[in-house]
Amino acid sequence: MARKSPNRPVVRNAVLLIDYTNVFGVISERIDNDQPDAVVLDLVSSLKRHVSDHLTLNTVRTMAFANIPPGTSKGHRAAGAWLSQGVEPRLCYARSQDGAVAVDLTMGALDVSNEMHPETAIIILSGNRWYVPLVQRLHRAGHYVLMATLESPAEPEDLPADCQSMYLNAEFLLGGPGRVLGLTAPSDAGDDADDRKPVETYAIEDAAVLKTLGIIESYFGQYEEIYLTPLLRKLSEVFASSDDEPKVMISALEEAGAVWLEKRRGFPHNYTVLQMNTEHPDVADIKSDSLDEADDYDDFDDEDLDEESYYDDDEGTLVDEGDFNEEDDFDEEDDSHDDEHAPA
Numbered sequence: 001m002a003r004k005s006p007n008r009p010v011v012r013n014a015v016l017l018i019d020y021t022n023v024f025g026v027i028s029e030r031i032d033n034d035q036p037d038a039v040v041l042d043l044v045s046s047l048k049r050h051v052s053d054h055l056t057l058n059t060v061r062t063m064a065f066a067n068i069p070p071g072t073s074k075g076h077r078a079a080g081a082w083l084s085q086g087v088e089p090r091l092c093y094a095r096s097q098d099g100a101v102a103v104d105l106t107m108g109a110l111d112v113s114n115e116m117h118p119e120t121a122i123i124i125l126s127g128n129r130w131y132v133p134l135v136q137r138l139h140r141a142g143h144y145v146l147m148a149t150l151e152s153p154a155e156p157e158d159l160p161a162d163c164q165s166m167y168l169n170a171e172f173l174l175g176g177p178g179r180v181l182g183l184t185a186p187s188d189a190g191d192d193a194d195d196r197k198p199v200e201t202y203a204i205e206d207a208a209v210l211k212t213l214g215i216i217e218s219y220f221g222q223y224e225e226i227y228l229t230p231l232l233r234k235l236s237e238v239f240a241s242s243d244d245e246p247k248v249m250i251s252a253l254e255e256a257g258a259v260w261l262e263k264r265r266g267f268p269h270n271y272t273v274l275q276m277n278t279e280h281p282d283v284a285d286i287k288s289d290s291l292d293e294a295d296d297y298d299d300f301d302d303e304d305l306d307e308e309s310y311y312d313d314d315e316g317t318l319v320d321e322g323d324f325n326e327e328d329d330f331d332e333e334d335d336s337h338d339d340e341h342a343p344a
Contacts, residue, residue, distance in 0.1 A: 012144065014057040014121035015112050018044060018087075019129055020066040021101045026127030026150050027174075039174070041085060046173040047125060047148055055146070057121050061112075065090045065105040106134050118142030125170065127151060135163045150174070172225075197277055198257030204282045208242070212249040213258060216276065217286045225273040228261065250274070258283050 020040065027043075028036045044062065051057040064087050082089050090108060094100035109122060121144035124131055128151035138145045139162070147163075148170040156164050204210045215238060220226045228250075235246035253259045258280045262273050276283050 016062045016123045018064040019126040020064040022127040063088045201257035209252040228272040
């Protein structure tokens with residue numbers, strides 16, 4: 001297996017606060033599923049994995065804030081499912097429309113901020129509440145803040161400039177085999193993935209291009225969609241001592257029909273994902289041999305595999321894709337990529 005860098009980023013602890021009532025409401029309205037509670041818990045688990053794998057955050061405490069409407073005990077049954085997964089119930093006796101849950105979560109977040117060291121990260125998960133004043137307050141207190149929402153603002157200007165970088169569109173965490181959630185507008189969804197697969201394929205003869213394919217599979221192959229920015233950044237490190245350009249390697253893979261690129265709408269920045277064509281002979285070979293090939297890439301380090309964006313470990317700020325010049329070449333200078341791969 002690949003050797004790990006001695007300068008791994010420090011893992012910091014995090015507390016996750018869930019506006020369960022709001023998340024549950026958004027999911028119930030937008031998807032055809034008779035078990036929305038199970039979907040919410042899947043989302044929570046996916047978010048924890050995401051911040052662990054890509055932001056080096058260890059979630060040490062999880063709290064779910066919800067209301068128990070007068071005259072019902074349904075909330076008690078939901079709380080039992082939370083407890084089985086280590087989620088602390090924070091229930092209030094109130095109607096869902098009176099904002100009591102949002103107030104309760106805000107007070108809980110401020111309690112956490114006062115009790116925990118400023119180096120503790122605070123993650124908030126909601127459906128369509130943005131909690132702007134709370135995010136600003138926690139950030140000013142020195143915390144690393146991540147506000148994950150299923151419905152993000154349409155434009156960066158919808159949020160104050162000082163907290164735009166702290167928001168994550170968590171919609172992608174809801175994906176899974178056989179699950180179509182429909183949380184985005186049809187214009188964002190694009191065509192069916194099978195319609196975008198390369199029609200023609202060609203054997204890869206260049207050794208550097210084949211090596212690139214092996215690196216993608218060995219270190220990014222576990223993801224259903226590979227985010228282009230971290231991929232290009234890591235390829236730049238691997239090929240630092242050679243004349244091989246990562247963007248040229250990706251273009252060569254595209255031309256061979258081994259991969260294709262797709263645009264995604266995100267907040268505050270759109271992003272690009274790479275998908276591998278499993279029907280390409282070289283891709284099939286690489287996937288079957290991926291375990292044997294891992295030792296060929298000992299110099300590759302898989303830290304900071306951040307989807308959509310990078311977070312500076314010292315300041316807790318987000319560095320957007322526009323700061324990475326090699327993806328700019330894909331998004332701006334080479335119009336053929338935009339025309340060919342952007343969703344309709």
